[in-house]
Amino acid sequence: MISLSSVTKLYNEGRPNGVRAVDNVSLDIGADAVTVLKGPSGSGKTTLLSLIGCMARPSAGRVMIDGRMVSGLPESFLTEERRSTFGFVFQRFNLIRGLTVLENVMLPAAPLGPDPQALAEAARDRIAALGLADKADTPVEHLSGGETQRAAIARALINDAPVLIADEPTANLDTDLTHRFLDIVADLRAEGRTVIMTSHDPRIWQSDLVNAVIEMQDGRVTGAFA
Amino acid sequence: MTRWWRRQRALADFTLAALARRRVKNIGLVAIYALVVFVVASAMFFSTALKREAGLVLADAPELIVQELRMGRHEMIGADAIGALAGIRGVTRVTGRLWGYFYDSVNGANYTMMVPDDPALAPGPGEAVIGEGIPRARGLAWDTAPLFLSRHSGDLQKFEVTGRLPTGSALVSSDLILLDEADFRAFFDLPEGIYTDIAVSIRNSREIDTIVTKAERLMPSARFVTRDDISRTYEKIFSWREGVMVALAGAALLAFAIFAAEKASGLSAEEAREIGILKAIGWNSSDVIAMKLWEGGLVSAGAFLLGTVTAYLHVFLFSAALFAPMLKGWAVIYPDFALAPQIDALQLTTLFLLTTLPYIAATLVPIWRAASADPDQIMR
Numbered sequence: 001m002i003s004l005s006s007v008t009k010l011y012n013e014g015r016p017n018g019v020r021a022v023d024n025v026s027l028d029i030g031a032d033a034v035t036v037l038k039g040p041s042g043s044g045k046t047t048l049l050s051l052i053g054c055m056a057r058p059s060a061g062r063v064m065i066d067g068r069m070v071s072g073l074p075e076s077f078l079t080e081e082r083r084s085t086f087g088f089v090f091q092r093f094n095l096i097r098g099l100t101v102l103e104n105v106m107l108p109a110a111p112l113g114p115d116p117q118a119l120a121e122a123a124r125d126r127i128a129a130l131g132l133a134d135k136a137d138t139p140v141e142h143l144s145g146g147e148t149q150r151a152a153i154a155r156a157l158i159n160d161a162p163v164l165i166a167d168e169p170t171a172n173l174d175t176d177l178t179h180r181f182l183d184i185v186a187d188l189r190a191e192g193r194t195v196i197m198t199s200h201d202p203r204i205w206q207s208d209l210v211n212a213v214i215e216m217q218d219g220r221v222t223g224a225f226a
Numbered sequence: 227m228t229r230w231w232r233r234q235r236a237l238a239d240f241t242l243a244a245l246a247r248r249r250v251k252n253i254g255l256v257a258i259y260a261l262v263v264f265v266v267a268s269a270m271f272f273s274t275a276l277k278r279e280a281g282l283v284l285a286d287a288p289e290l291i292v293q294e295l296r297m298g299r300h301e302m303i304g305a306d307a308i309g310a311l312a313g314i315r316g317v318t319r320v321t322g323r324l325w326g327y328f329y330d331s332v333n334g335a336n337y338t339m340m341v342p343d344d345p346a347l348a349p350g351p352g353e354a355v356i357g358e359g360i361p362r363a364r365g366l367a368w369d370t371a372p373l374f375l376s377r378h379s380g381d382l383q384k385f386e387v388t389g390r391l392p393t394g395s396a397l398v399s400s401d402l403i404l405l406d407e408a409d410f411r412a413f414f415d416l417p418e419g420i421y422t423d424i425a426v427s428i429r430n431s432r433e434i435d436t437i438v439t440k441a442e443r444l445m446p447s448a449r450f451v452t453r454d455d456i457s458r459t460y461e462k463i464f465s466w467r468e469g470v471m472v473a474l475a476g477a478a479l480l481a482f483a484i485f486a487a488e489k490a491s492g493l494s495a496e497e498a499r500e501i502g503i504l505k506a507i508g509w510n511s512s513d514v515i516a517m518k519l520w521e522g523g524l525v526s527a528g529a530f531l532l533g534t535v536t537a538y539l540h541v542f543l544f545s546a547a548l549f550a551p552m553l554k555g556w557a558v559i560y561p562d563f564a565l566a567p568q569i570d571a572l573q574l575t576t577l578f579l580l581t582t583l584p585y586i587a588a589t590l591v592p593i594w595r596a597a598s599a600d601p602d603q604i605m606r
Contacts, residue, residue, distance in 0.1 A: 050601075055505075055506050055600060055601045055602040056600050056602035057600060075510070075511055075600075076510055076512075078600075079505070079508065079511070082506070083508030083510075087507075088506050090503075090506070094499070094503045094506075096500060096503065097247065098243060098247035099243055103243070107240070107504070108508040108509075110233075110236035110240060111233055111237065111508075111516075113230060113232040114229075116232065116235070116236070155507065156507075
C-alpha cells in the first residue's frame, strides 16, 4: 500500500521560473492492483510517479510505503527502497544504447554483486517470458518499439520488484502493441504485482484490467475512480 | 568469487562498455592525457638518466681535484705541486692529469682528449682509444678506421684506433679520445712538467675538509674541487633543467585537470541521462561513483601506460630528441650520446601519482555532485 499525504513538489523554488508540479496531493494506492494516473500533458502525472517511486523527494507532505515513511529518507535508503520495491518503465524506455537486451536487463542487479551466471540465467528467463528470447543478444538500438518496451519491462522486473511503475508506456505504440502490453500487465497482476502507470491513452484507462483511475490537472488530483 | 569482487567486475564491465560507446571522445581524452604524461615522464626519465650517468662518472673520480687559477681562469699547473700535495697527511696518491678539448673544424664537434690515469687503458704511441660518438661524428666507415686530427699548428696527425670505450657511461666516454702521454704533449705542443690539473686521493673521505684547508695554505692561487662539489653541481644543473620541464608539464597538467573537471561537471546530456537511469533502476550514489572511478582509473591508467612507454622509447631509443636541447644543455654539442635505459619503481610511482591523482581528483567532485542528486533531478 502506497499512501501520499498533502504532497507538494516545487521545482526551482523561490525563482522566477519556479513551478508547482504537484500541489497538495493526498491519495492511497492499493496493493496488487492496476492504477492509472491520467491527465493532459503538464498535469503533474510524471512528477507524481517520480515521488511515488522514490525518484524525487517532495517539497512538502509525506510518502509512505507499507506504513514506512520514505519521503524524508536519505539518498542511500531511497535507493534501497527503489531497488527493492519498484521497477521502472520510462516513457522513452531509457534503455542504454550500445548494450544488448541481456546486458540492459542485468543492469539493475549488477551492483548487488550477484553470481554472473545465475543473473544472466534469470535475465534470459525474464526476456524469454516477454517473447524476446531471440533478441537477448541484440543491441537495444536495433529493436522495434514493441520489443524495446518489452526489454524495458524485463529490466524493470529483474530485481523481482513488487511494484511496476510505467510512465506513458504505450505513448509510441500502435493498437496491437498496446493490447500486447495490456496482456503483460494482466500477467503481472496475476502474479500479485502492483502496477502504477501514467497514460492519457483511453485504451489503457478504459481497460477492464485497471482497478483505479486517478485524474490530474495542474498538479492536483481532480478525480479518482475505482 | 566474493560479492565485492563480483560487484567490481560488473562495474568494470559496464564501464568498459560505456567507454566503448563514446570511443571517439575517450580516445581523444586519452591522447591529450597521454601527451601530458609523456612530457612529464620524458623530463623525469631523462634527468634521472643524466644524474645516473654523472653518478657513474663520479664513482671513479678522485676525491679532490686541484686546479691552478690565473685571473680567475683555469691555468696549467706545475709538477712541483704534486710533491707539495703528497706531503699532506692523509693523502694517499697524487697524480698529474692531462686532458683538454679539441675542436674538430671538419664537423664542428668538440672532443675531450685525455691521457688515461689507468695504464691498462693507455694506448701505445700513435694509437688512440675512442668513445662511441667519435666515429659517428666523423662518419668513419669502420670502427677501427684511422683517426686524422689537425694539430694546433695546422698539420694532420694520424692515430690508429685500437679500441672503443665501453658505452656503460656514454655521458663522458662518447666524445672521449684517449692518447699516449707523449702523443698528447706533442699534439698540443705541451712541455714536460706541466699538467692540466692534479687528482688527489684521500685515505679517509671525512678528512677532506682538513686536507683542503692545508692544501689551500700551500697553494693559495689554486682551486680545490671535491667530488661532492661536482656531484652537487650536476644535481643542481639537471634538477634545475628537470624542474623547468616539469614546471611546464605541470602547467599542462593543471590545464588538463581543469579541462577534466570542466568535462566532468558539464556532463553531456547523454552521460547525465545515463546516470539518472542507473540511479532510477537501483544504483546508488556509491555505485555510480565507483563506476566513474573505474572509468577515470581506466582512462588514466591507459594514458599513463601510453605516455610512459612512449617517453621511455623517446628518451632511451631516440635520445629525447624533442626535449634534449633543453635538458642536455651544453651536451647537445657534437658528438651525440645515448643514455643507458634505467627506471625504477620509485620513479614510476612518483610519475603515476603526479599524473593520475590530479585527474581523478578533478573528476571526482563533479561526479559526486551528479551522482548524489535524485534521479528525477538528473534526468529532468
